[in-house]
Amino acid sequence: MRALLVREEGDSVAVREGVAVAAAVSAYGVSFGALSVAAGLDIWQTCVLSLLMFSGGSQFAFIGVLAAGGIAAGPAAVASAALLGARNGIYAMRLSPVVDGPWWRKILAAHVTIDESMAVSTAQDAPRAQRVGFWVTGILIFLGWNLTTLIGALIGDAVGDVSRFGLDAAAAAAFLGLLWPRLTTAQPVVVAIAAAVVCAVLTPALPTGVPVLAAAVVAVVVGVTNWWGRKSE
Amino acid sequence: MTVWQLILLASIVVLALKVSGYLVPEALLEKPTPSRVANLLTVALLAALVVTQTLASGSSIVLDARVPALIVAAGLLVVRAPFIVVVAAAALTAALIRAFT
Numbered sequence: 001m002r003a004l005l006v007r008e009e010g011d012s013v014a015v016r017e018g019v020a021v022a023a024a025v026s027a028y029g030v031s032f033g034a035l036s037v038a039a040g041l042d043i044w045q046t047c048v049l050s051l052l053m054f055s056g057g058s059q060f061a062f063i064g065v066l067a068a069g070g071i072a073a074g075p076a077a078v079a080s081a082a083l084l085g086a087r088n089g090i091y092a093m094r095l096s097p098v099v100d101g102p103w104w105r106k107i108l109a110a111h112v113t114i115d116e117s118m119a120v121s122t123a124q125d126a127p128r129a130q131r132v133g134f135w136v137t138g139i140l141i142f143l144g145w146n147l148t149t150l151i152g153a154l155i156g157d158a159v160g161d162v163s164r165f166g167l168d169a170a171a172a173a174a175f176l177g178l179l180w181p182r183l184t185t186a187q188p189v190v191v192a193i194a195a196a197v198v199c200a201v202l203t204p205a206l207p208t209g210v211p212v213l214a215a216a217v218v219a220v221v222v223g224v225t226n227w228w229g230r231k232s233e
Numbered sequence: 234m235t236v237w238q239l240i241l242l243a244s245i246v247v248l249a250l251k252v253s254g255y256l257v258p259e260a261l262l263e264k265p266t267p268s269r270v271a272n273l274l275t276v277a278l279l280a281a282l283v284v285t286q287t288l289a290s291g292s293s294i295v296l297d298a299r300v301p302a303l304i305v306a307a308g309l310l311v312v313r314a315p316f317i318v319v320v321a322a323a324a325l326t327a328a329l330i331r332a333f334t
Contacts, residue, residue: 027317045240052244055251057275062243064282066236068289074234078243084278085247090271092254099255110251166327169302172286173323176303179279180310188276195277199284204292215281216274223270 010126014133017123021116021137025056026144031174032059033152034159038167039067043153050149054142055114057084057178061212064171069208076209083216091118098130112138187228194218298330 029050036046041063049059058081065077092113098121099109117138124130159165183189195215202211222228234242287299306323314322 024315027315028320031317031320041236045236049240049244052241053247055247057279058243058247061278061282062240064286066239068285068291071234071236071239074236074239078239078246080278080282081243082246082250083274085250087271087275088247089250089254089257090268092251093257093268096255096257106255107252110255111248113251113254164328164331166298166302166324166329166331168286169299169306169327170320170324172283172299172303173306173320174316175279175282175286176306177310177316177319179276179283182272182276182279188273191273191276192280195280196284199281200288200294203285203289203294206292208289208292212278212281212285215277219273219275219277220270223273224266226266226269229269 010124010129011132014120014124014129015136017120018133018136018140021120022140022144025116025141026148028056028174029145029148030152030155031170032056032063032145033149033154034156035060035067035152035167035171035174036063036149037153037156038171039063040070041066043150043157046153047146047150050146053081053085054111054145055081055085055088056145057115058082060171060174060178064175065209065212067168067171073207073209076207076213080209080212083213087115088113091115094118095121095134098127098134109134109138112142114138114141116141185230187222187226187230190228191219191222194222298327298334301330302327 032050033046036049037043049062053059053062061080061084062077065073065080069076092110095109095113095118099106117134120137121130121134124133179192183192195218198218199211199215202214206214287303288294288296302323305326306319309319309322
């Protein structure tokens with residue numbers, strides 16, 4: 001009986017954390033919706049991105065590269081989205097023991113495998129709470145993110161020419177805001193600075209979108225050699 | 234390719250990456266290198282996107298209202314302002330500079 005109570009306590013903590021995280025994250029679906037319309041996508045395309053791609057970093061990257069380079073930068077936009085989505089595959093590996101069940105449930109789980117659902121799940125101690133935290137966070141963010149994307153797209157569409165409202169600077173700030181929490185140790189800081197320099201230097205020399213991909217090489221080199229990393233890793 | 238085809242292709246690739254993680258044997262997870270590379274990829278790409286979005290105009294580097302806007306955003310991140318406040322403040326900064334120059 002006592003074990004049962006403790007288990008339920010763990011579940012309710014997981015639910016509370018999931019709801020809080022989902023509320024915070026869903027708020028910036030508005031900025032994605034508005035920026036996507038500003039990048040030249042229509043309302044339908046914007047909403048389909050949030051429904052089907054459903055990974056904030058990948059979505060911002062996709063519209064960012066398209067906004068800078070137009071349809072000619074399409075392959076680079078797809079590649080940028082894929083590279084930013086690579087970490088979701090790592091999360092999926094971590095979450096695989098947490099999410100059990102038939103194949104269709106794994107597909108659903110895969111779709112809502114993002115930064116936040118992984119974070120809330122792995123923050124729980126009990127296996128059941130980990131499962132509850134994953135599904136509550138993932139599903140609530142899916143609902144919230146898609147709703148606020150639509151709201152943002154409608155606002156962006158109504159406003160029309162958005163550059164004078166500084167939405168290009170807003171996109172830069174959004175990328176910086178996504179990057180910021182990851183700069184916790186020396187290694188990511190070094191990679192961020194090196195990637196920024198590589199991208200800036202190559203921008204005049206290469207087609208739009210390609211310098212972003214070139215910056216990814218920095219991560220692979222530093223990651224494989226564990227340069228600037230901790231010895232214990 | 235049309236924008237719609239790009240959207241579908243990119244979405245399928247992003248979902249496939251998520252699904253592939255559930256298909257990988259757990260033994261690979263024991264190795265730190267793949268997970269470190271994936272985390273650093275995210276950092277490198279976001280940093281590069283900050284540069285592109287702040288400094289690039291087509292294939293040239295320009296310094297305009299986006300630079301002070303990004304400095305304001307960084308300042309707000311230092312004092313732990315919420316994401317939505319950071320984004321809105323950057324837009325407001327750039328909009329005000331453009332309105333008065």
